[in-house]
Amino acid sequence: MVASSVGEIVWVLGIVGWYVIRYPFERRAKRVRVVTNRRSPSEIVGLVSALFGLAILPGFYVATGTPEAADYPARWWAVALGAIIFASALWVFRRSHKELGRNWSITLEIRERHALVSGGPYALVRHPMYTSFMLMGLGQAFLLSNWVAGLAGLIGFAVLFFLRVDKEERMMLENFGPQYRAYMERTKRIIPYLY
Known part of the structure; x- marks a missing residue:
């Protein structure tokens, strides 16, 4: 078996693993009432960009070999x-979901009885789920030997991150005030000890 085929198989298994991790949390989240919703067109653009770069475009490449x-x-x-x-x-993706529990949401939302989570990976970075997306994009770049499909994940992640993270932090500051500000001072955004 050639390295490119193994890389594609590993990528597919990774995407399946991503969905298996996310699905039960997505189902549970639907049962918890949303009290604040900050969805916006730019957030939708970011989510679609991440989905396109981390799943759709590389999936199309793996299925068809295009763009050869x-x-x-x-x-x-x-x-x-x-x-x-x-x-x-x-691993970071699963740990992030486990720590968030009932607080998790795919969009910018505050749920009923929302609590500030600062344990597990949240003790090092404020946005470990973004960290996991960045790592997925980086892993994809090594697994798929195609300049377009391989790098699409990092680009999709970057669009999501830069369109959304500031809004998310503003929402958390509004909701948790000084508690979140203190949390911001002792943690980095997505890369422990660096950024």
């Missing part, structure tokens, strides 16, 4: 590194 002109030779070391990074992304 952007292919480059796959390397076993890159596939191994991509698998480790993607597995790390899934």
Whole structure:
């Protein structure tokens, strides 16, 4: 089996794993009443960009091989590194969901009895779910030996992050006030100790 095929298989398994992790939290979240909703057109653009870059475009590439002109030779070391990074992304993704519990939402929402979560991965970064998306995009870049499909995940993540994170932090400041400000002072956004 060639490295490019293994990379594609690992990517598909990673996406399936992502959905398996997310699905039960998505179902549970629907049962908790939303008290504040900050959905906006820019947030929808960010979510669609992330979905397109992390799933739709690379899925199309894996299924069809298009755009073939952007292919480059796959390397076993890159596939191994991509698998480790993607597995790390899934671990952070699951831990983030577990810590958030009933507070989780796919959009900018405050739920009934919403609590500020600062344990687990939230002890190091304020947005570990974005950290997981960044790691997924990076893993995808190593797993898929195609300049377009491989890099689409990082681009999709970046669009989501930059359209949404400031709004999310403003919403949390409005809801939790000084408690969230103190939390911001002791944590980084998405990369522990750096940013």
